[in-house]
Amino acid sequence: MSIVLGPFQYGKAETRLVRIRRDTPRHGITDLNVSIALQGDFAAAYLEGDQRTVLPTDTQKNTAYVWAKKMDPDPIEAYGLSLARHFVDDVEPVSGARIEIQRYDWTRVPVDGSDHDHTFVRSGQEVRTAAVTVEPSAFHVVQGFTDLIVLKSTGSHFKDFLVDGYTTLQPTDDRIMATSLTARWRLTDPAADVDWNAMYAGVKTVMLETYATLDSYALQQTLWHMARAAMEAYPAIAEMRLEAPNKHHFLVDFSRFDESNENEVFHADDRPYGLIHASAVRDDAAPAGAAWSAYTGLV
Template sequence: MAIVLGSNQYGKAETRLVRFVRDSPRHQITDLNVTTALRGDFSAAYLDGDQSAVLPTDTQKNSAYVWAKTHAVDPIEEYGLSLARHFVEDVEPVEAARIEIEQFGWTRVVAQDGEHDHTWIRSGQEVRTAAVTVEAGGEHVVQGLKDLVVLKSTGSAFKDFLTDEYTTLRPTDDRVMATSLVARWRVSGDRLEGIDWNAMYVGVRAVMLERFANLHSLALQQTLWHMGRAAIEAYPQIAEVRLKAPNKHHFLVDFSAFDLENDGEVFHADDRPYGLIEATVERDDGPPSGDAWRFSAGLA
């Protein structure tokens, strides 16, 4: 029986960096978590412990820091593309590079005379994300977000579902629907040219939230389909949208013991167990995503 080394990669996970722009009295902040991963012929390192073709992960960390000094970090997608191209073009054993970035938001403190020039507070739970892949077969940017908690108090139903002898859930025409959304959308190849990444992020987020809010939902699955479809219709550069939505359940409190009515007013929120709904919405003429590596590490 032959035993062989399968696909492999290595890199530096979660390099935390904060970049300030101080070229005027009003400073700018960009707060990032950067993960790098490299692919190539590194079999000797695994099979024989030969490190001669291995660029240390510490070097990858330092490269991320230097790129934050010498290149713009806003938008994060351009920063990631530039860093990935460096690894592929300048480090001979490297055949493909993936850069994953999380961006944490900050909001300026408001002083008596307006927004403060160099003081911020962390804003919200939502995290902007980007995953960039550069390889011989092309370039891909997966823009996205995670931890976007969204809830609506009506306009959602769940009924006429399959039942068996273990079913206890009651159908409803009116329920609270809430989720902590993870959304990713991919742009590949020639469609990468000339994109305003910040505008695309704001725009895709807006159209998806509009669909969540205004669609009378018969199921969270239906909502995800319409959210992904709306993003692709709004932005022809997008080849596919991948959505992951844990159902944050809210259950009506039973007030019958207290001789009180609960007309959809008081709920208890359960964090687990939860339904986990996932969907991929694709443009049928879009460039393919290639191997699953581009959507590893939580991007699937």
């Protein structure tokens, strides 16, 4: 009995790319996770380690990026068809290509009754949270949310930072700023008739409007202004704490492909990431007690 090579394919899985359309002041966003699988004359690679017909998976990743610049990847079906046809028609050993695409939808942040031009919230949005602590002398209600994913495609800087011998990051006056925000705010001895749903919606609205409209020089600065704006709008809040991982979007280097990339196509990198914590508290606020610190993870 002989053993023969069975069916096979290979490719690049989960290329995360974000395409920003900047042809008008009102930006557009298409956020994709692209997986590629190629079929063709690759048996020698499996049987003998002969790579002469193998298109590297890194090349496939780069092609997905460039194709997102060459054509608008919305709709994703047209983008996928064009990308697959390129591999089959232009890469000689390839006889078949399968492109799987996940699209993450975003909606615009409303500011002053209209949609903002370049700030977005991931559809599906956040998980609302609440915690109630009753103690002998007081009680606390903590409202909040996790996983509120927001992105602004301009209006964010990062420069003039501390530099040492290991620093490689370049300063910038125009970057994507995105995060998955966790926020919690504490009310001490709240009124019995407080409208919790209205307060939650109002606090979130104030924070998102601040995120959208602030000319940001750091995520730290943005978090502080978001917390302060919410507390100014809602005097019942004694304290607010925020946690924000910096969801990095790195501009793809197109110079190797003889193409320009004017802040349009980005690699969405999930890790490692900066993790920023911030808090704001009223001078006259009652102490939170151990329960609050344990709940928020901050002391």
